[in-house]
Amino acid sequence: MTLSDISTPAALVDTARMQANIRRMQDRMNALGVKFRPHVKTSKCVEVVRAQVEAGASGITVSTLKEAEQFFAAGITDILYAVGMAPNKLAQALALRRKGCDLKIVTDSVEGAQAIAAFGREHGEVFETWIEIDTDGHRSGVKPEDALLLDVGRALVDGGAKLGGVMTHAGESYNCSTPHALRKMAEQERAGCVRAAQRLRDAGLPCAVVSVGSTPTALSAEQLEGVTEVRAGVYVFFDLVMANVGVCTQDDIALSVLTTVIGHQREKGWAIVDAGWMAMSRDRGTQSQAHDYGYGQVCDAQGRPMQGFVLSSANQEHGVVTASAGGNVALDIAAVLPVGTQLRILPNHACATGAQFPEYHAVGTDGATTAWPRFYGW
């Protein structure tokens, strides 16, 4: 298959860019002396994750137990489920462990820890559990200095679970846009998580693992003393949000949506394409950043950015391409982009856009394409 054989809209992966992104991150982690545990929620695709493992990854991070099941079936055993454990998902986690999956789970509350420990005692299973640490006020987790930290640790240990370590995710790093702010956030993430580990150890509790990470902080950290492993997901494809953050350029973005021009509103300067929000997702992550790309940066069929052209609005299966946010009425859009023209759209957020498609079309340097299935759901 080549691009012109593919029905649009379709998700394309530039494999050379993907491999370069994987290499860049793994080399960095090797230089910093930490293990790297990629977050596979971005791709949900065995072929992509295989490339990450071949480059040197140690285990994976998942956002759903379905991801754990799928990648365990593909041969990966060292898996961190990085979303706070709901008590009603423990049976599913138990089933995975019973099959031989070295599944680690996460909690940030005493009641969560007690539920995990109690379920383990009831079923004769010792669940390895990591405590989630809040190092940036972004989402879940126990603050490093909070008395709650030791309470959660003791609830696990006293209840018979295994306290395996601490983990944090500095999601606030997505709101940074200068190298200085990124380095500062990376250090804050590192220091907070290491401090939490130290407090647990000082209280006589075990804490073997210190796991940190997000794509921006992983690519900005100057040193990772006390950290044992780093996690990151979106770096494998990158996207326009990450370009605005400043950790990649448009030329690093490996995921795009192939689309076809299906009509025009000439007097408005609109080309209508068959990639709407069902293809791009509704993610408008660049809206609050320095450069707002609408629903995506328009490129030609070879992937060369057409500067100034964005997917400025989207309905379910219709997208509107304009030469600026409001359209350029001086431009004869129908002459520039006639019906049938193929374009590629770089996405705001690779995790959200990829999730809209049952498969990626991996595009090699020779232009040949291979279908890489991906899964969805829970």
Added chain:
Amino acid sequence: MTLSDISTPAALVDTARMQANIRRMQDRMNALGVKFRPHVKTSKCVEVVRAQVEAGASGITVSTLKEAEQFFAAGITDILYAVGMAPNKLAQALALRRKGCDLKIVTDSVEGAQAIAAFGREHGEVFETWIEIDTDGHRSGVKPEDALLLDVGRALVDGGAKLGGVMTHAGESYNCSTPHALRKMAEQERAGCVRAAQRLRDAGLPCAVVSVGSTPTALSAEQLEGVTEVRAGVYVFFDLVMANVGVCTQDDIALSVLTTVIGHQREKGWAIVDAGWMAMSRDRGTQSQAHDYGYGQVCDAQGRPMQGFVLSSANQEHGVVTASAGGNVALDIAAVLPVGTQLRILPNHACATGAQFPEYHAVGTDGATTAWPRFYGW
């Protein structure tokens, strides 16, 4: 299965509400003396569409050729593909027609019409094509008074295609919020499409079908003189955007996302749930409306709205429930919504939220649930 057996997040369909929504729309269309062609892009689910057909629908509308293929395989033959035909999709359309599908396609340009006619001549097929009319400046289509209308019609007829009619969609109706504005938009949609049909007929061109519709205009039109059929999609489930538009209440919304509380940030008044944007979609359609629901209205497990509680922010697999947009620090959220609590979230946009799930769980009045598969992709 009952609700407590279902792994979260999960998409629930309240079947009693769905049936009432279907009945309301079909009764209205019957009273107005027009056929009704539901848009199945909302559900992509055979069980839902079967209920619409049993209630009296005449054919269906699709937004992708995959929907056409899936519903043709389920026994439906009268299908309108309501997105402007891309030349590179004609082979797929031809394959459907050759199998016996009475597929109608759409164009709004001379080049599109010529491509359809030429492909038909080349393959000995007469494609029934409708001309898309722009009655509100919202998206695609030829304006009713534009000279282009007759050019497109002649390109079809002279080229050997079948000009079957005209169709329009007043997407701008989503921006209305008063009965007066809705009635006015419905009349604008009707009058514009009927006028386009009249111009074609006056020029000696055939125009059997006059097809209009959107959920807001279908539920607001006072008379549909000259219209032969109406199309609408989201009415089958409704959502918070439609509640803000004023064509349903929260109690009519048949789709919700079942979720579980997995943690808290007590001092911020946050409950963390396992429905993030992957479950809800990134659709923030109520953001620009009178009432902004964040990522959704929170209800208890039985579906009763908890007034003031919304899903105020979302990461991929984490949602943040607060008692107001910014959180209510006076409330002990962990006491009100302890870990393990199940909630239902009403979505901003049913088409976008449903698309995130491989299946719906249809919930009957007795609380028993049945899995209804849905498909995705192109």
